[in-house]
Amino acid sequence: MSRRAAKNAAFRRRYATSAEFREQCSDRNREQYQKHRIRRMRAQRLWYAKSGLECSRARSKVLRERYVLLHLQAIAKLGNVCKVCGFSDARALQIDHVNGGSGREENNGRRYYQRVIDDTSGRFQLLCSNHNLIKAHEEGKIGAVRRKHA
Numbered sequence: 142m143s144r145r146a147a148k149n150a151a152f153r154r155r156y157a158t159s160a161e162f163r164e165q166c167s168d169r170n171r172e173q174y175q176k177h178r179i180r181r182m183r184a185q186r187l188w189y190a191k192s193g194l195e196c197s198r199a200r201s202k203v204l205r206e207r208y209v210l211l212h213l214q215a216i217a218k219l220g221n222v223c224k225v226c227g228f229s230d231a232r233a234l235q236i237d238h239v240n241g242g243s244g245r246e247e248n249n250g251r252r253y254y255q256r257v258i259d260d261t262s263g264r265f266q267l268l269c270s271n272h273n274l275i276k277a278h279e280e281g282k283i284g285a286v287r288r289k290h291a
C-alpha cells in the first residue's frame with residue numbers, strides 16, 4: 142500500500158469511528174469553503190471568459206474532449222485492435238481485464254483510462270464488443286443467457 146493510500150485508509154477509519162473527528166472535518170470544510178470562495182469564483186469566471194464559450198457548455202466540452210482523448214490513448218496503448226479478430230473501430234472496442242477482476246474495479250471513466258495508460262503489468266487487453274461479450278459468456282458472467290445457450 143502506498144503511503145498516500147495508507148494515509149487515506151487511516152483517515153477513513155478515523156472518520157468512520159469518531160463523531161468528534163467528523164465534526165472537526167465538517168467545521169474545517171466549511172471554513173475552507175468560506176476562505177477560498179471569492180478566489181475560486183474569480184478563477185472560475187476567468188477560466189470561462191478565456192474559453193470563449195458559455196459557462197456550462199464550455200465545461201462539458203472540455204471534459205468531453207479530455208475523456209475522448211484519454212479513451213483513445215488507452216486504446217492506442219493496447220494496440221488499437223481487438224485481440225481476437227483485429228476489429229479496429231474505437232467506438233466498439235472495449236478494455237478487458239485479462240484475468241477477470243472487472244467487478245472489483247470501476248471500468249470506465251477518466252481514472253480508469255489513466256490506469257490503463259500507466260499500467261505496466263499487462264493485465265488489460267482490447268476486445269471488440271462481440272468478443273468481450275463472448276468472453277463474459279464463457280466465463281459464466283452472464284448467467285441466464287448462458288444457461289439458455291449451454
Ligand SMILES: [Zn+2]
Pocket residue numbers: 223224225226227228268269270271272
Ligand atoms: Zn473481436
